[in-house]
Amino acid sequence: MAQHDPGLAALVDGYHQFREDIWPERRKLFEVLARDGQHPRALVIACSDSRVDPAMVFNAKPGELFIIRNVANLVPPYEPDGEYHGTSAALEFAVRVLEVPRIIILGHAMCGGVHALLNGFPSTAQDFVAPWMRIANSARARALACDPVDAQTACEEETVKLSLRNLVTFPWVAERVAEGRLSLHGGSFDIRTGVLSMLGDDGNFHPA
Numbered sequence: 001m002a003q004h005d006p007g008l009a010a011l012v013d014g015y016h017q018f019r020e021d022i023w024p025e026r027r028k029l030f031e032v033l034a035r036d037g038q039h040p041r042a043l044v045i046a047c048s049d050s051r052v053d054p055a056m057v058f059n060a061k062p063g064e065l066f067i068i069r070n071v072a073n074l075v076p077p078y079e080p081d082g083e084y085h086g087t088s089a090a091l092e093f094a095v096r097v098l099e100v101p102r103i104i105i106l107g108h109a110m111c112g113g114v115h116a117l118l119n120g121f122p123s124t125a126q127d128f129v130a131p132w133m134r135i136a137n138s139a140r141a142r143a144l145a146c147d148p149v150d151a152q153t154a155c156e157e158e159t160v161k162l163s164l165r166n167l168v169t170f171p172w173v174a175e176r177v178a179e180g181r182l183s184l185h186g187g188s189f190d191i192r193t194g195v196l197s198m199l200g201d202d203g204n205f206h207p208a
């Protein structure tokens, strides 16, 4: 099959390269991870955008980051209603089962989800993307309220802050934060410059 699909063949070639070059070095690490289980040092909630790979940004090895990726790095509010909540399910696993000590919401520049939130959704993204992005309606309103020079960046930053606020609507997140067992952080990766900025106590993002 692969020979008829150059794109897939390139991916399988990449796998073979991984087996030859990377696996021998990583084998010991994977043996330990398989034996002792995972104890990630952080949960990162990032955008699905192919240009924002948290493991690359933080130069993290396998086992170090538990990663949730979705459209526009959004955390929905706590809604235990029996529906299909993929992001909340992964969040629950990371916090209550793995007991991660910190959560980082990682936004990014040129986010397509945020762009659509500001400028309208394409007709081909109405079934799920548009309703999903409703989570960020208040972030959009906050960003536009201060009449920003750069609405896109303002809204990207507001989505990170919104996700941080929504995190503490989950009672088992709030409880751990209050007890000092869990810390929450915001960041944003600029894909144009490769610069990571972290949200400071002053409410602004600063280069890390």
Ligand SMILES: [Zn+2]
Binding pocket: 047, 048, 049, 071, 072, 073, 108, 110, 111, 112, 113, 114
């Ligand atoms: Zn994005």
